[in-house]
Amino acid sequence: MPDFSKKHWFLRENLQPQRLRQVLEYRQPDLTIVTDNVHKGRNLSAIVRTADAAGIGTMYCSMPDKDYKAFRGTAMGSHSWVSVRRQADVSAALTPLKAQGYQVLAAHLASDSVDFREADYTRPTVILLGAEKQGVSARGCELADMHITIPMRGMVQSFNVSVAAGIILAEAERQRHLAGMYSQCRIDEQSFRQTLFEWAQPKLSEYCREHGLAYPPLDDEGELADGLAWQQAVRAGTAPQYTW
Known part of the structure; x- marks a missing residue:
């Protein structure tokens, strides 16, 4: 099992989360x-x-x-x-x-x-x-x-x-x-969060889909909010599940 607690282990290289959020807000x-x-x-x-x-x-x-x-x-x-x-x-x-x-x-x-x-x-x-x-x-x-x-x-x-x-x-x-259609976010919050996670954490999102796990929360830098705790929950079988 990969060590999800390591900083930047999965983060997509050369892209800032602020840029990803901005692009999603234009969708x-x-x-x-x-x-x-x-x-x-x-x-x-x-x-x-x-x-x-x-x-x-x-x-x-x-x-x-x-x-x-x-x-x-x-x-x-x-x-x-x-x-x-x-x-x-x-x-x-x-x-x-x-x-x-x-x-x-x-x-x-x-x-x-x-x-x-x-x-x-x-x-x-x-x-x-x-x-x-x-x-x-x-x-x-x-x-x-x-x-x-x-x-x-x-x-x-x-x-x-x-x-x-x-x-x-x-x-x-x-x-x-x-018409001002690019001046406010027009996609729903769930879709926004899911897409942001997949863009910022492509390898981890693939791991979650393969193992039926819900995406864990990210911090403002696009990294796992608490990677160690989530890794422990995955090992213990208590991490939230999701049907992909």
Whole structure:
């Protein structure tokens, strides 16, 4: 059993807890991305990084399991800050979100498409992005509440999907900033504490999940408030349990 009483044994290197808390306070729980069969790992990784920059904490990938496993193998660093959840198809990704009241904005050129800047991103919003060649699937378009497009002034017909994500999310961030949506913490306290623990103590959080243990409290420096006492409780079998 690791010695949890040792200072800095598990703390994520080079990151201050104050910085982690600040990032969590900017998180937008009602803004997310769903990718519709975007297979290229480099595009997905770029989208994940852009999502993090816009304050998105969770996004969804609709793609086959084997492709998702390949992506996970090459983009683990990106997943440190954004939870990426795979769904077998776009319906499985979008239907629960629509049931929660999210509007779905599909980046798709159609006869009814509007300029992406006309959408209201202060509402609970899903940005649906398709693969560069195929675009958003027919089913994704059916589930969308609005089709949006980025005006093009040159000969090129479309942006790279990761570039399009950055352009659209910049507008979403602008609108939400003006509405004051980044000026106060918008995630619930339990989610805040759980995510902070996982970010500050990745190895210890993994240990807790493997052994069905609740996360112990942290001090202001992101370390265990009383590592020795918690270690003794774990050995004695009296540490609080949790079903992961």
